[in-house]
Amino acid sequence: MKQTIFLFRHNRRKFLKDVSLAFGATAMGLPMASFASSCQSSGSDKENTQVEQTGQDNGQNRKLGIALVGLGNYATNQLAPALQETEHCYLAGIVTGTPSKAETWKRKYKIPEKNIYNYETYDQIADNPDIDIIYIVLPNGMHxxxxxxxxxxxxxxxxEKPMATSVADCQRMIEACxxxxxxLSIGYRLHFEPHHQRVMELGQQQVxxxxxxxxxxxxxxxxxSPDRWRLDKELAGGGPLMDxxxxxVQGAIYTMGKTPVAVTAKFGEVTRPDFFDEVEQSINWQMEFADGAMAxxxxxxxxxxxxLYGKAEKGWWRLQPSFGYSGIQGETSExxxxxxxxxxxxxxxxxxxxxxxDDREIPVPGEMGLRDVRILESxxxxxxxxxxxxxxx
Incomplete structure (x- = not known):
């Protein structure tokens, strides 16, 4: 496979084309996470190297192996470090088009050679019992x-979110699974964050x-540079709305515990046309809910x-900052x-x-991702x- 496939170093349009040519395109409940469970320690288990290598620990304590597909910023700086703290899963493998990244990750995380794949050998992951879960961390258009x-x-x-760049692709993903x-789960991390879980309670339970x-x-x-995948319509599906x-959208919906019934919207002014010739620079929108609430x-x-701010009949709440990986702060009218x-x-x-x-329902399933992409399209x-x-x- 050509080394020009290397993720994000390649020309953005040619990148998607080359991937497709090389490998071919293969052809409303809102579960609310318990606020109490958010206070349980996620902990870390770094003691048993046997667990890390095999994913096994006497049966009942088995840890599932995760392979990260795409080793960009999010996988490198968030997911891989997080997998050093998880209790029920571990970093078992990687998929990357960049040999230098593969070598770095192999050394840093002691990943066996047999668990390292590129985009040409990706399908061979089917034969690897070490890997139970694949985490897709590629540009949106490749999900x-x-x-x-x-x-x-x-x-x-x-x-990763958004689930895909079209409703049709979301449906295809759900059917394949x-x-x-x-x-199939979507990377909606904030459903597991204590401040956002509190907002779910305040809104849905009408505290x-x-x-x-x-x-x-x-x-x-x-x-x-403007030549990056987030500004490419084909790879990103859109601009900041998608990202x-x-x-x-998620915050408003899990505050209410229901889906909006209608939207109005307006694109913002483009002041940097060299960056925003394919996707929007900004967008404002309003979501109406059946009971008259507005977002x-x-x-x-x-x-x-x-x-993320909510105003209710007898009080209010605010998360600011609200959507980051850390540093979230919250207050209420109390x-x-x-x-x-x-x-x-x-x-x-x-x-x-x-x-x-445990073979239980997923709190952030593919159907939720499909719903959200449908709202984004609207x-x-x-x-x-x-x-x-x-x-x-």
Missing amino acids: AEYTVRGARAKKHIIS KENKVK YGPVQRIEAEDSFVIGG LGIYC NCTTSYNKNQNL GPMNLPNVNQQARQMDDFALCIL IYEAARTGNRVEIKV
Whole structure:
């Protein structure tokens, strides 16, 4: 395989084309996590090297092996470190198109050579009993293909958010996992974070009465070169709405415990046309709920914002910062939340491992990812047309 396949170092458009040519494209409940469970320690188990190498510890204490597919920033700086703290799963393998990365990870995490794959040998993962779960950490436009292929390899799947870049691809992912009898989860880490779990309780249990209004903002200033996959429509599916705005959609929905019925939206001004010639620079939207509550949301790649706010009949709550990997702070109309910051990714992956080991329902399943992509598509339609768009889920 050509070395030009190396992720993110390759030209963004040619990258997707080369992958497709090389390998071919393979052809509404809202479970609320217990707030009490968020206070349980995720812990770490670094004592038994036998567990790390085999994924086994006398049967009942088995740890499931995870292979990370794509070794970009998120896998490198968040998921791999989190897998050093997990109790029910461990880093068993990697899939990368960059030999230098493979060698670095092999040494750093003591990954056996037989558990290291590239994109040409990816399907051979089916023959590896060390790997139980595949975590897709590739650009959005590649989630569907690698999920389908992973499911056909009979491995359970975690797909990073957004689940895919179209409703059709989400449906294809769900069907592939069902056909192959494997579980599918989406990387919605904040469902396992104490402050966000508290917001779920405050809103869904109407602690301060019915929710009246939600404000959600998630933005950052994108820098570097404009030639990056997040600004490529084919690879990213869109701009900050797909990348960051999905957290606002999620936050509003799990505050309410229900799906919005309609949206209105408007694209923001493009002030950096050299960066935003394919995807939006910013977008504002409003989500209507059947009981009259409204969620006002905004996301941008050209400012810094980080807020989830809820106003109810008899009180309010605010998370600010709200959507980061750490440093979340919360308060209510009664005072500070005084909740811990935790390793969100470790809890997320441990929960999925337990869902597999205990054969229980997943709190963040593929169907939730499909619902959210359908809402994102509705927001884009509303912004393009200027019309109020009803959401059919």
